[in-house]
Amino acid sequence: MAWGPQKRWTTNAKYSTFFGVEDTKKPSFSSNKSTVDETTVIAVKVFRFLNVFIVLVAIGVLVAQFWFNHGCIIRCDKYKYNEFPGFGKVSEFLHTYPLFSKMSQTDLETIASNLPLPQWTQTPQEILAEAKELIAKDKAFYDKIAAIEEPTVENVLIPSTEYENAQYFPVNKLTFYQYVSPDKAVRDASTEAENLLDQASIEQNSRVDVFKVYNKLWEKINGTDATDPETMKFLEKTVKFYKRNGLNLPEDKREEVKKLKLRRAELQTKFAKNTNEENGHLEFTLDELEGVPASIIEQFEKATVDGQEKYKVTFKYPDILPVLKYAKKESTRKLAYIENQNKVPENAAILKEIIELRYHLAKLLGYDTYSEFVLEERMAKNQQNVLDFLADLKEKLSPLGEQELQKMKAFKKEHLKANGLPDQDEYYAWDHSFYNNLLLEQEHQVDHQKISEYFPLDKTISNMLGFYESLFDVKFVKVDNSKSDTVWHPDVHKFALFSNIKYGEPKNEFRGWIFFDLHPREGKYTHAAQFGLQAGYEKPDGTRETPFAALVCNFTKPKKDKPSLLKHDEVTTFFHELGHGVHSLLSRTKHTRFHGTHVPRDFVECPSQMLEFWTWSPNELKVLSSHYKTGEPLADDLLDKLIKSKHVNTGLANLRQMHFALFDMKLHTIADEKDLDAVDLDKLWNELREELTFISNGGITSRGYATFGHIAGGYESGYYGYLYSQVFATDIYYTHFKADPMNVEKGLQYRDTILKNGGSKEVLDILKELLGREPNSEAFMKEILGEA
Numbered sequence: 001m002a003w004g005p006q007k008r009w010t011t012n013a014k015y016s017t018f019f020g021v022e023d024t025k026k027p028s029f030s031s032n033k034s035t036v037d038e039t040t041v042i043a044v045k046v047f048r049f050l051n052v053f054i055v056l057v058a059i060g061v062l063v064a065q066f067w068f069n070h071g072c073i074i075r076c077d078k079y080k081y082n083e084f085p086g087f088g089k090v091s092e093f094l095h096t097y098p099l100f101s102k103m104s105q106t107d108l109e110t111i112a113s114n115l116p117l118p119q120w121t122q123t124p125q126e127i128l129a130e131a132k133e134l135i136a137k138d139k140a141f142y143d144k145i146a147a148i149e150e151p152t153v154e155n156v157l158i159p160s161t162e163y164e165n166a167q168y169f170p171v172n173k174l175t176f177y178q179y180v181s182p183d184k185a186v187r188d189a190s191t192e193a194e195n196l197l198d199q200a201s202i203e204q205n206s207r208v209d210v211f212k213v214y215n216k217l218w219e220k221i222n223g224t225d226a227t228d229p230e231t232m233k234f235l236e237k238t239v240k241f242y243k244r245n246g247l248n249l250p251e252d253k254r255e256e257v258k259k260l261k262l263r264r265a266e267l268q269t270k271f272a273k274n275t276n277e278e279n280g281h282l283e284f285t286l287d288e289l290e291g292v293p294a295s296i297i298e299q300f301e302k303a304t305v306d307g308q309e310k311y312k313v314t315f316k317y318p319d320i321l322p323v324l325k326y327a328k329k330e331s332t333r334k335l336a337y338i339e340n341q342n343k344v345p346e347n348a349a350i351l352k353e354i355i356e357l358r359y360h361l362a363k364l365l366g367y368d369t370y371s372e373f374v375l376e377e378r379m380a381k382n383q384q385n386v387l388d389f390l391a392d393l394k395e396k397l398s399p400l401g402e403q404e405l406q407k408m409k410a411f412k413k414e415h416l417k418a419n420g421l422p423d424q425d426e427y428y429a430w431d432h433s434f435y436n437n438l439l440l441e442q443e444h445q446v447d448h449q450k451i452s453e454y455f456p457l458d459k460t461i462s463n464m465l466g467f468y469e470s471l472f473d474v475k476f477v478k479v480d481n482s483k484s485d486t487v488w489h490p491d492v493h494k495f496a497l498f499s500n501i502k503y504g505e506p507k508n509e510f511r512g513w514i515f516f517d518l519h520p521r522e523g524k525y526t527h528a529a530q531f532g533l534q535a536g537y538e539k540p541d542g543t544r545e546t547p548f549a550a551l552v553c554n555f556t557k558p559k560k561d562k563p564s565l566l567k568h569d570e571v572t573t574f575f576h577e578l579g580h581g582v583h584s585l586l587s588r589t590k591h592t593r594f595h596g597t598h599v600p601r602d603f604v605e606c607p608s609q610m611l612e613f614w615t616w617s618p619n620e621l622k623v624l625s626s627h628y629k630t631g632e633p634l635a636d637d638l639l640d641k642l643i644k645s646k647h648v649n650t651g652l653a654n655l656r657q658m659h660f661a662l663f664d665m666k667l668h669t670i671a672d673e674k675d676l677d678a679v680d681l682d683k684l685w686n687e688l689r690e691e692l693t694f695i696s697n698g699g700i701t702s703r704g705y706a707t708f709g710h711i712a713g714g715y716e717s718g719y720y721g722y723l724y725s726q727v728f729a730t731d732i733y734y735t736h737f738k739a740d741p742m743n744v745e746k747g748l749q750y751r752d753t754i755l756k757n758g759g760s761k762e763v764l765d766i767l768k769e770l771l772g773r774e775p776n777s778e779a780f781m782k783e784i785l786g787e788a
């Protein structure tokens, strides 16, 4: 697809020049060919030349230094790059000299600390007041649109894109507090604000008068070149959105659609709130926690219960997961597993109602199932494609999973026998984490505790940033938190991102902010996720709004005498989330709607999954690691064993993902009322798990689905996307990086196709551009079956 006239801010497409001789060669000053043979004349000439040369260089250095510093700061403050003709050339020249490269590093820190940042100081009252203001503004805007009789690009389309772009951050900011604010009143206000905003946007999105205006314009300019392709796509998506919202329907049906949506939004918010605010815990004696490393037990709060000293284990990941993994006593693991699954029981009824609402919505909108409604907008296109994909995977993974299970059963039997415990034939859901870890330790000698000593949080993160810096030619610059209102909690760190450090133009371009909020605390979001708080876009005056994103994770907090040590899977998790982060920061679209991670949901994981491969690559792991006491990289034997373990129980692990994906699809492919009435979430969740993963529930019904936030809102009929996008991720990695993971040329090519374009073009087209062919699943199958 050809790109529109706004191409002036796209920086580059040709990599050959960046890596050619031109870029590395030092400029030459001695080009005059002297034919004079008198040595004195030559000596005098050389002397004069050197004098002039030295003076010129000195002046040049001073002027360039001033120009460079001055230019750079103005450039980044205003986010304007085209104001200094010739600047790029000088700056590129200067960067080839170490002296100036060093200067620019200091500059970047100065620049970064002077860049504007949003503040996070709103009170609950302000949050609610601002939500109401935004709602009023929204209504006023659409009233204006609705009143336009002769819609044009200028009076409808451009104002709409500008309005939507400008609203992006204010709305996100208000709703973000609920996940991260340390103040419960602020979190509550944020949840309430989201509710109000959701309800109001449903109201606005149901306006036929507005739809008619956009539709009229679309019919008028569709197929013409009345505007650039991305803005045309904006209009096309807008019209489609209204149609998918039922605005083509008769009035009574439209009203019904609206009612269902309002209720659904309310329930989804409630589901998320219940999960986030969950603060239950279990109490175990030291004896019951046998096997759990002392370093983990240290982090549990102590309490005296009935005269007995007990440890409080919350359901937050850093607490509950080690118990499931290390506790030797089956009774401890069993209780931890079941209670963790059942920690938010009130969400069961909420999910059931959400499923019913979705079913009725799909029917009203003329779709056979809710999945069909969702998937027409995805890469997979329809439910049959998804079901076929999952069935194919199931067929290929099941024999492998079954084999692995037999091995695990035998392994468990041996372990029980060796410990003088009664024999068991079954292998239970609460066994897997423990025996899987034991197998890795004993047979593969993978000692995850030991490995974690090589991944102290701060150092590992700075090493990781180094990777992204080399691969994508960017620089993360940390800015301290002395202006504390620019973060929502003192634990949060912020980095400014610059690009084109060595290659391309314009040099040292500010690309946005990334926030790291890494440790658990009460009321905080309990998983790991990236929040794209602000999306980049082109402002009416042609300058760019820069994006910012937050990585919200739950890694153990460092103590005074001990750093936080990351497990290898946590390293991978962080790499993954950072992958979303750079997708958000290195994208460059005209409108927020298509920026960065705004791609079809079954593709959105691809960039992050692709980057996960680096955390399994030997050389890269060496560079990434640094022992917290000695600073040494991961020892060869540990590294070797770790990498060999990558495919241990990979069948079972992927079948577990299949369980989530199929549970989701079963709920959203219900095609008639009778089946809907018959849905039994408990039964479906538990039976499907046993059927797919072969692992026994022990006859106990648990309700893990009641904390399955993905399908309550956001990933409904979309969980398969985690597996599906791996097809593309693996294809890209195998094609471009497997042989040479730090190939910068490939890194930049990837940056400037996949990351840069976001959802502004058809993803399949971008993939074809990058791969030079249609994507296929060969690499994925090899990888997932451990045949690579």
Ligand SMILES: [Zn+2]
Residues within 6 Å of the ligand: 576, 577, 580, 605, 608
């Ligand atoms: Zn992800």
